Amino acid sequence: METIMREADTVSEALKRFGSPLFLYSERQLEDDYARIRSALPEQVGLYYSMKANPNPSICKMIHQYGSPIEVASIGEYHRAVSIGVPAEQIVFTGPGKSREEIHACIEGGIFCINAESLQELRVIQEEAARLGKKVPVTLRINLMTTRQGSRMASVGIPTQFGIDEEQLDDAVEYVIGQSELKLIGLHTYQGTQNFHLDYYRESIPRMFAWIRRLKEVHALPLTTVGLGGGFGVPYFRGDDPFPIDDFGQLLSEEISKNEDLCLPHIFVESGRYITSRMGNYVTRVLYTKQSHGKKFVIVDGGTHHRAFSSVMGRSFKTPLPNRYMLHDSEHEIMEEPAESTNGFVPAQIVGKLCTPTDVIQSSVLLPENITMGDAILFPNSGAYGLSCGNMHFLSHTLPKEIWVAKNGALHDISWL
Numbered sequence: 001m002e003t004i005m006r007e008a009d010t011v012s013e014a015l016k017r018f019g020s021p022l023f024l025y026s027e028r029q030l031e032d033d034y035a036r037i038r039s040a041l042p043e044q045v046g047l048y049y050s051m052k053a054n055p056n057p058s059i060c061k062m063i064h065q066y067g068s069p070i071e072v073a074s075i076g077e078y079h080r081a082v083s084i085g086v087p088a089e090q091i092v093f094t095g096p097g098k099s100r101e102e103i104h105a106c107i108e109g110g111i112f113c114i115n116a117e118s119l120q121e122l123r124v125i126q127e128e129a130a131r132l133g134k135k136v137p138v139t140l141r142i143n144l145m146t147t148r149q150g151s152r153m154a155s156v157g158i159p160t161q162f163g164i165d166e167e168q169l170d171d172a173v174e175y176v177i178g179q180s181e182l183k184l185i186g187l188h189t190y191q192g193t194q195n196f197h198l199d200y201y202r203e204s205i206p207r208m209f210a211w212i213r214r215l216k217e218v219h220a221l222p223l224t225t226v227g228l229g230g231g232f233g234v235p236y237f238r239g240d241d242p243f244p245i246d247d248f249g250q251l252l253s254e255e256i257s258k259n260e261d262l263c264l265p266h267i268f269v270e271s272g273r274y275i276t277s278r279m280g281n282y283v284t285r286v287l288y289t290k291q292s293h294g295k296k297f298v299i300v301d302g303g304t305h306h307r308a309f310s311s312v313m314g315r316s317f318k319t320p321l322p323n324r325y326m327l328h329d330s331e332h333e334i335m336e337e338p339a340e341s342t343n344g345f346v347p348a349q350i351v352g353k354l355c356t357p358t359d360v361i362q363s364s365v366l367l368p369e370n371i372t373m374g375d376a377i378l379f380p381n382s383g384a385y386g387l388s389c390g391n392m393h394f395l396s397h398t399l400p401k402e403i404w405v406a407k408n409g410a411l412h413d414i415s416w417l
């Protein structure tokens, strides 16, 4: 109760000082979640932070200071990483659509490696390296033909723009070997986000090591690096089980032991959502409530332009983890949405302020029946794929502030957009 009371005070103060809507990021939660994943992984396994999940420079800096190198998906992310003090040798660049200019800039900057996703991209990397008179480390991203896809948004084992199909890998390797400007240092795979089961990794990890073994044997390549992906799931809906991160760590450790003879000094996984999702609350205030054809609507001062998560793949129509409410007349108390309908709560739809019927944050939730103008609704799990992932400029609405709640309770405005 004491923690809840203190949190309510923090939320009230943040709303008073910074207005609404806003993102509140908890240092304590970030630290806990980072420690959770880090301690589950074998010590020698690197944990890259996938900046796309939350590119706020202060957040990225914090995670880098915890010990993570950075995985970027654009030259903008690359420059941001460098600007917050990440050495170029601790950055990998992944993504199927890297432009020539992006490739040129990161080679010039001395990036650790480019994770190439197609034969044509390899040619562009080679040409830009030649232009700069440099030799570039590359890894090849593989579209593994696993029988299990694992992720709810799979990008392996299917026709996809991501990575190089296994049947084309030999051609890609032959090409790289023939280019003096390219240095093949290893392989990479990434299967998609929101993966909750180990089955996929039980197949993908041995398969990646088998590929490394084969390339070492056939081509006598001095490979050093293997990126085993990530996409570790975070429960967002009722009924979601947490990702078994300890079992994953155990599996990884066993597979590494079996493949010790490969002498790979650089084995890594990457994560964005698992590290940053839980630290964030998206806090909105109720603008209006109304009834339409027997249904209750609550219109808040935010929307899916800030919380893109809600608007894709029919998510707003699933049953989310409980929201939390802070009513005007009890500003020092946060109440949690009940699991089942109960006295004092009514079914309602929470929508945002965009002029589109698709701006549904949650289609079916239980709201306090006395909720009214000015009351606050807190959406949990909003630290990842929030603001920067949304259609934030649609209708030119004011951007929400991003507020860092330090462990000592101090609030800092770390907005950057």
Ligand SMILES: Cc1ncc(COP(=O)(O)O)c(C=O)c1O
Pocket: 050, 052, 053, 071, 094, 095, 190, 192, 193, 194, 230, 231, 232, 270, 271, 272, 273, 274
């Ligand atoms: C190549 C790559 N790595 C890492 C990630 C981050 O995934 P997550 O946020 O699920 O950890 C993504 C997400 O799209 C990705 O495409």
